[in-house]
Structures are given as structure tokens and as C-alpha cells.
Amino acid sequence: MSTNSDSSSHPVRRTTDVPAPASAHVPALAVPSLEAHFRLPVRVYWEDTDAGGVVFYANYLKFFERARTEWLRELGHSQEQLRLETQALFVVSETSVRYLRPARLDDLLDVTVHIVEARPASLVIDQQAWRGSDLLCQGRIRIGCVDALNFRPRRIPNLLLEQIPLA
Numbered sequence: 636m637s638t639n640s641d642s643s644s645h646p647v648r649r650t651t652d653v654p655a656p657a658s659a660h661v662p663a664l665a666v667p668s669l670e671a672h673f674r675l676p677v678r679v680y681w682e683d684t685d686a687g688g689v690v691f692y693a694n695y696l697k698f699f700e701r702a703r704t705e706w707l708r709e710l711g712h713s714q715e716q717l718r719l720e721t722q723a724l725f726v727v728s729e730t731s732v733r734y735l736r737p738a739r740l741d742d743l744l745d746v747t748v749h750i751v752e753a754r755p756a757s758l759v760i761d762q763q764a765w766r767g768s769d770l771l772c773q774g775r776i777r778i779g780c781v782d783a784l785n786f787r788p789r790r791i792p793n794l795l796l797e798q799i800p801l802a
Contacts, residue, residue: 671747671763672800673706679742689737695772696730699762702746703778710798721792722783728757729777736771738764744771753799755790756780 677698685691704714717723738744745765752759757779764772780791790796 671749673702673709673748675702675705675746675748677701677744677746677764679738679740679744681740683738684740689739690742692732692734695732695734695764695774698744698746698764699774699776702748702762703760703776706748707795710795712795717792717795718783721794723789723792723795724781724783724786725778726781726786727776728779730774732772732774734772736766736769738766738771742766750799751775753791753796755796756788758791758799 675698679690683690683694707714707717714725717725743766747761747763747765749761749763750758751761757777760776760778762774762776763770780789781787782789791799
């Protein structure tokens with residue numbers, strides 16, 4: 636451990652001295668694949684692009700969110716219905732995203748949802764944004780189920796958990 640160069644007696648820890656917390660490990664992203672449990676077509680609009688004319692990096696997370704929401708709808712559940720009827724909400728607890736190629740104004744993307752892991756209170760979902768056969772962006776999203784009243788972890792409602800396909 637090193638110390639400050641001034642006369643202060645407060646120790647300074649280098650980042651190499653501090654082990655990464657267990658939660659800092661981000662699982663590897665899936666190998667690119669056209670296999671998916673759900674696909675959502677998304678058109679790129681002006682509002683999605685940055686000054687360079689390409690999709691702003693954070694907007695891929697919005698595209699992924701839309702695809703997960705529409706996947707739930709395809710299973711017969713809206714997020715609002717789940718909240719009202721079961722007091723269950725989904726929150727994103729971890730993301731890992733790789734940007735491979737840019738999407739541009741007017742591109743038609745396919746945004747996919749692929750469930751990798753289903754636990755009683757969380758899901759791990761691989762998502763990808765495709766333009767034709769070109770993979771543009773891929774991410775792994777962990778979502779947790781929480782109680783709508785106190786935001787504490789809770790089980791995913793059985794009526795939904797029973798419908799979730801696995802890899």
C-alpha cells in the first residue's frame with residue numbers, strides 16, 4: 636500500500652491492490668446467432684441518431700428494452716398488468732454490451748430476445764440488434780423481479796415463469 640506524497644497520513648490504495656468484487660464479473664456474451672425466442676423489427680429514426688448520423692450507443696439499450704417488453708406481451712403479459720395483478724416489477728440489475736457496427740438513419744433492425752437463464756427471481760437475457768445478416772450490437776441483460784411496493788426481490792410470478800423458454 637502506498638501513501639500520499641503530501642504530509643497526510645491517509646493511505647492510498649492503488650486499484651491493483653483492491654480485488655474486484657465478485658459481482659464485478661460480467662459473463663461472456665453469447666456467440667452471435669440468428670436463433671432467438673423473439674424478434675422485434677425496429678426502424679432507426681432521427682431521434683435515435685447522434686451528430687455523426689449513427690445510432691447513439693445508449694439507444695441500443697432502449698431497443699433491447701422494447702424487445703423485452705414486446706416479448707412479454709407475446710406471452711400474454713404487459714408490464715402494467717403484472718404490476719397490478721401480481722405486484723411484480725422487473726428491474727435491470729446488470730448489463731454488458733458490445734458495439735460491433737453502426738446502425739444508421741432509416742435502417743430496419745431486428746432486435747432479438749434469447750433467454751439464457753431463468754432463476755426464481757431473475758432472468759439472464761442475451762439480446763442482439765441485426766441489420767439483415769450483420770450483427771451490429773449484442774448485450775447480456777440480467778433483470779430481477781421486485782415487489783412493486785417495497786422494491787425488494789421476489790419470485791417471478793409462476794404464471795410467467797412457466798412460459799419462459801430456455802436455451
